[in-house]
Amino acid sequence: xxxxxxxxxxxxxxxxxxxxPPPQPQQRRLTRSREDRVIAGVCGGFARxxxxxxxxxxxxxVALAFVGGAGLLLYLAALxxxxxxxxxAVVDTSGQGRNRVLVILxxxxxxxxxxxxxxxxxxxxxxxxxxxxxxxxxxxxxxxxVSGEGPSGDSRDVARRALLGIGVIxxxxxxxxxxxxxxxxxPDWLVPAMVITAGAAVVAGAFLKPIRWLVPPALALALAAGxxxxxxxxxxxxVGQREYRPTxxxxxxxxxxxGIGDLIVDLRDTxxxxxxxxxxxxxxxxxAVVLVPRDVCVATSADVGIGNVRMFNRDNGGIDVDFQDxxxxxxxxxxxxxxxxxxxxEVRVEDLEGGFEFHDGRFRxxxxxxxxxxxxxxxxxxxxxxASG
Amino acid sequence: xxAARPDIPALVAxxxxxxxxxxxxxxxxxxxxxxxxxxxxxxxxVTGAILLANGLSRRA
Numbered sequence: 047x048x049x050x051x052x053x054x055x056x057x058x059x060x061x062x063x064x065x066x067p068p069p070q071p072q073q074r075r076l077t078r079s080r081e082d083r084v085i086a087g088v089c090g091g092f093a094r095x096x097x098x099x100x101x102x103x104x105x106x107x108v109a110l111a112f113v114g115g116a117g118l119l120l121y122l123a124a125l126x127x128x129x130x131x132x133x134x135a136v137v138d139t140s141g142q143g144r145n146r147v148l149v150i151l152x153x154x155x156x157x158x159x160x161x162x163x164x165x166x167x168x169x170x171x172x173x174x175x176x177x178x179x180x181x182x183x184x185x186x187x188x189x190x191x192v193s194g195e196g197p198s199g200d201s202r203d204v205a206r207r208a209l210l211g212i213g214v215i216x217x218x219x220x221x222x223x224x225x226x227x228x229x230x231x232x233p234d235w236l237v238p239a240m241v242i243t244a245g246a247a248v249v250a251g252a253f254l255k256p257i258r259w260l261v262p263p264a265l266a267l268a269l270a271a272g273x274x275x276x277x278x279x280x281x282x283x284x285v286g287q288r289e290y291r292p293t294x295x296x297x298x299x300x301x302x303x304x305g306i307g308d309l310i311v312d313l314r315d316t317x318x319x320x321x322x323x324x325x326x327x328x329x330x331x332x333x334a335v336v337l338v339p340r341d342v343c344v345a346t347s348a349d350v351g352i353g354n355v356r357m358f359n360r361d362n363g364g365i366d367v368d369f370q371d372x373x374x375x376x377x378x379x380x381x382x383x384x385x386x387x388x389x390x391x392e393v394r395v396e397d398l399e400g401g402f403e404f405h406d407g408r409f410r411x412x413x414x415x416x417x418x419x420x421x422x423x424x425x426x427x428x429x430x431x432x433a434s435g
Numbered sequence: 436x437x438a439a440r441p442d443i444p445a446l447v448a449x450x451x452x453x454x455x456x457x458x459x460x461x462x463x464x465x466x467x468x469x470x471x472x473x474x475x476x477x478x479x480x481v482t483g484a485i486l487l488a489n490g491l492s493r494r495a
Contacts, residue, residue: 245452
């Protein structure tokens with residue numbers, strides 16, 4: 047049987063260098079650092095134990111301090127319990143009996159004193175401390191991706207990189223919003239041309255002088271424009287809530303358009319002729335509501351980027367929704383041929399009776415009522431009798 | 436005389452941006468119909484290529 051133990055062949059034979067067993071890895075101990083310390087070396091000790099830059103443990107401690115003082119409590123507990131490089135801990139935890147009981151009682155007392163701060167102030171301050179820490183971390187990561195300068199070095203270097211990274215994030219956000227607006231309101235070719243130009247500049251820079259910092263804003267611009275294009279958002283029709291109540295086919299337009307907001311086309315009092323009546327609605331971001339008389343057959347073709355199509359009591363939602371429901375109608379029945387284009391939002395067709403209020407995407411006054419069941423085939427055949435909900 | 440070696444991550448990122456911009460331009464010209472079904476994989480592929488090139492070059 048093989049053994050890892052060193053064989054001794056006699057007192058005169060000394061083991062050569064090759065025969066000596068490999069040195070056993072020294073067990074790591076979590077101790078307070080004497081050399082790398084700002085207050086008591088707790089953060090330095092943790093950083094050394096986990097082999098990371100002490101800046102991160104200090105940022106975490108400061109961020110936790112905003113969480114109702116949890117960082118201060120933990121620091122105090124670590125100060126009491128962690129031994130120093132030089133010797134023992136402030137409180138000796140190695141012993142048995144009385145010492146251990148005292149430590150448990152002490153930590154319990156600390157928690158008892160601190161819990162109102164942890165629960166009360168923490169909820170408020172966590173809204174600042176944790177997002178701040180996340181922002182700093184994101185800044186370091188982004189700058190690492192952009193420049194290749196990793197999170198190493200002294201605290202001043204890391205802070206500089208975090209600030210530069212946060213600057214890139216802010217720049218990306220501004221470009222993202224501006225790009226989305228330009229894609230929705232400007233000429234269709236504008237943003238693609240800007241992205242292609244930026245790409246060409248980055249390619250040329252790869253051979254001359256790399257301009258990597260241009261990549262994140264250009265990518266943000268392209269992604270924002272892509273989402274706007276894929277959703278089909280167009281701000282040409284304006285912004286706000288629009289209600290149209292045509293009384294006759296003379297007042298009824300072929301097309302109703304809105305950029306952002308709620309568009310309501312109420313046809314319940316419109317004198318509609320028998321046969322097909324075409325209607326187009328186009329909303330970039332928001333909701334299109336079409337209210338029809340109960341005896342009107344509705345043929346719907348709806349294209350929704352992200353959102354929902356609600357036809358009376360039927361729902362169809364998701365991404366790239368293509369809803370087709372085109373029943374045939376008998377000649378003496380009015381058939382509304384609805385063609386809806388919605389970027390992000392909902393198109394809704396209802397045959398509600400009576401007055402209503404429509405705010406924030408909801409019908410006021412109808413919320414507690416079930417909407418009526420509707421047999422579309424019967425309506426289109428002119429024999430529609432619907433049970434009231 | 437040898438040409439300078441290009442910066443690979445920047446080259447990949449630039450080409451990826453060119454590809455993404457071309458897709459957007461084709462949609463703007465009405466030659467393709469860009470929906471989320473097409474845009475989502477293209478955006479993921481472009482972002483992934485840029486991150487991959489960046490990570491691999493750093494590793495090398």
